[in-house]
Amino acid sequence: MSFIPLVxxxxxxxxxxxxxxxxxxxxxxxxxxxxLFFGGDGxxxxxxxxxxxxxxxxxxxxxxxxxxAVVARESERQLQVRYRFNAFPTLVFLKNGGYLGxxxxxxxxxxxxAMVEEILKGEPGDAPAFKxxxxxxxxxxxxxxxx
Numbered sequence: 001m002s003f004i005p006l007v008x009x010x011x012x013x014x015x016x017x018x019x020x021x022x023x024x025x026x027x028x029x030x031x032x033x034x035x036l037f038f039g040g041d042g043x044x045x046x047x048x049x050x051x052x053x054x055x056x057x058x059x060x061x062x063x064x065x066x067x068x069a070v071v072a073r074e075s076e077r078q079l080q081v082r083y084r085f086n087a088f089p090t091l092v093f094l095k096n097g098g099y100l101g102x103x104x105x106x107x108x109x110x111x112x113x114a115m116v117e118e119i120l121k122g123e124p125g126d127a128p129a130f131k132x133x134x135x136x137x138x139x140x141x142x143x144x145x146x147x
Contacts, residue, residue, distance in 0.1 A: 002073065004042035007052045011070055014056050021075040028097045033066040033120065035059075038076050040088025047106045051089040054106075058091075058116060065120060066093065084127040098124020 003011065011018065019027050019036065028034050037055050042048035059068055071079055076088070083092050085102045093100040093116075101119035103112065 003039065003070070004048065006049045007039055007042055007070065010052050010056060014059070014068070016055075017069045018072050019069045019075070020072045021078045024071075024075075024079065025097060027069060028094050031067040032096060033100070034094045035066045035068045036079075036092040036094070037068065037070045038080065038085075038088055038090045038092065039070070039073070040076065040090075041073075045088055048089045050106045051091070054109075054112060055091070057109075058112060061113065062116065062120075082127070084130050086130065093119045095122075095124045099127045100124060102127075 002008075010016070016037075017027060024036075035055070035058065037052065039045075039048045039052060042052075055068055055070075059066075079092075080088075080090075083090075083099060083102060085092070085104055087104040089106075090102050090104040092102045100122050101115075103115050103119075107115065
């Protein structure tokens with residue numbers, strides 16, 4: 001799987017590294033705080049291009065408070081499981097290699113700034129549990145085996 005042309009251009013113009021499941025930990029350990037861009041299938045998801053444009057804008061706005069990288073398409077699903085987010089595109093933030101938070105899908109600029117500020121104030125912890133869509137629970141009222 002490859003990146004859409006706009007994502008390739010942003011990678012080249014900003015000299016963003018492309019990290020894989022195998023290289024991520026070593027790369028993240030070399031930086032205090034990182035932001036990872038998980039673009040997803042840009043051919044199918046219109047928001048991929050929108051969020052890709054926001055990545056360098058966030059870099060400039062936050063003036064070096066984190067280093068950014070793009071996650072290789074072939075590693076996205078494995079790392080999605082690791083960081084437990086439900087939608088693409090997503091920005092994942094790590095501090096000293098530990099999970100800080102994530103922002104999924106396209107947001108308003110002011111919301112991005114506020115959410116990133118809040119995330120950067122945090123301390124590393126576990127990624128949140130996956131959230132199932134409403135109606136997909138396993139309580140007795142939705143459990144097919146319950147009688």
